Amino acid sequence: MSAEMNAVPPMTMPASAAALPAATPAKVPSAAYAKWLARQRREKTLVLASRLLLLAAFFGLWEILAKTKVVNPMLTSYPSALWPTFVDLLHNGNLLTHTWATFKATVVGFVLSMVFGIAIAAGLWWSRFANKVLDPFLVVANAMPKIAFVPIFYIWLGSEYSVYGMAVAIAIFVTIMVAYEGFQSTDPNKIKLATTLGASRAQVLRMVVLPGSVPTLIAALKMNIGLSLVGVIVGEFQSASEGLGFLIVNGSQVFKLNIVMTAIVVLALMSALMYLVIARVEHHLARRYG
CATH class of the missing domain: 1.10.3720.10 (MetI-like)
Incomplete structure (x- = not known):
């Protein structure tokens, strides 16, 4: 056999594969969007903290009023x-x-x-x-x-x-x-x-x-x-x-x-x-x- 017959043809990419677009990098959020997300997180944290503070204030006021006899503890009890x-x-x-x-x-x-x-x-x-x-x-x-x-x-x-x-x-x-x-x-x-x-x-x-x-x-x-x-x-x-x-x-x-x-x-x-x-x-x- 001749050298031409024994030669292996080079690998070629199919046309469909060549037509595939290159992978695009992940989009980075814009600065405005990042600020909006941070603002939403702060608001969520503030709402939760306000709820907990309001609950603590309610129980604290209840405890103080009952302990100081401003309200009758026999009728209202108290948290402790x-x-x-x-x-x-x-x-x-x-x-x-x-x-x-x-x-x-x-x-x-x-x-x-x-x-x-x-x-x-x-x-x-x-x-x-x-x-x-x-x-x-x-x-x-x-x-x-x-x-x-x-x-x-x-x-x-x-x-x-x-x-x-x-x-x-x-x-x-x-x-x-x-x-x-x-x-x-x-x-x-x-x-x-x-x-x-x-x-x-x-x-x-x-x-x-x-x-x-x-x-x-x-x-x-x-x-x-x-x-x-x-x-x-x-x-x-x-x-x-x-x-x-x-x-x-x-x-x-x-x-x-x-x-x-x-x-x-x-x-x-x-x-x-x-x-x-x-x-x-x-x-x-x-x-x-x-």
């Missing part, structure tokens, strides 16, 4: 007296038992009122005739003082499940009305476009109305968690044998204000934690549907 009570209730197991009872009832009431409330609101959106028939009844039911239902729920559901009934009764009507208004405010052009493309009414509800009502449903979530907790506490005040509401009533009856105030502080912490969970859900849904 709450910690031993908290530890005592925690050690004997009462605090965890009552807290879990209230938390469980709140979550159950919250879930039931959201599920049934959104389902009923969707039914009202689906049938304008049903909405016209039921609208005045829903308004009246929402305006009624729900505490009037406590004896009825106690007879119908018993001491335990009447608490769930109160949570649902207080939260569900607001959920229906808020969710329905969100469904009604969906962009009619989007609904018309989906209908023109052949979507059924169920598909319009699932693909257009529900995603378009996410901000309204988030607002319903925020209201509903608080209303469910209010319903649970009202139910526990009247008929329960456990829960933070029961602990508050029982402590007030024997004039142990330390127990009452400790239960209220735990209730506030529970409310804050549930709000943080709802805020995380809001952040996730806003990123997905925003």
